[in-house]
């Protein structure tokens with residue numbers, strides 16, 4: 835995770851991470867949005883619709899709920915498209931050790947934990963959550979891009 839930089843007189847500044855398109859933040863929390871990882875499960879919307887609303891611009895209204903509620907909703911994102919960083923000293927996302935891999939029926943592998951991902955071009959990144967393609971037809975490998983829904987993938 836990027837580290838916030840701040841002085842006592844200025845709000846925290848948060849460096850962008852690779853692939854991150856937007857950072858939404860208050861003084862308590864920064865939420866990173868990486869649309870390439872989103873497969874539209876709507877978990878974030880179901881958890882906190884006052885903050886996450888794709889029909890609105892901006893679609894993330896970061897200050898519409900307390901930071902703890904925002905963090906709880908972000909942690910329900912199975913793909914890592916949403917991630918957060920607490921800027922107020924509150925605990926960062928708790929990650930299971932060892933990491934957990936959970937196969938979704940007719941869908942991707944959900945991974946939760948401190949996972950270091952090394953792509954075939956040698957690039958590395960660490961995500962707290964990720965969805966890996968299991969149907970073989972994602973255009974964003976190793977990540978799932980939702981193609982399994984279109985190709986009728988069956989895991990059994």
Ligand code: SF4
Nearest residue numbers: 872873875876878911
């Ligand atoms: S929970 Fe994550 S994957 Fe699902 S819609 Fe929200 S951002 Fe996208």
Ligand code: FES
Nearest residue numbers: 967968969978981
């Ligand atoms: S499992 Fe989702 S695109 Fe392959």
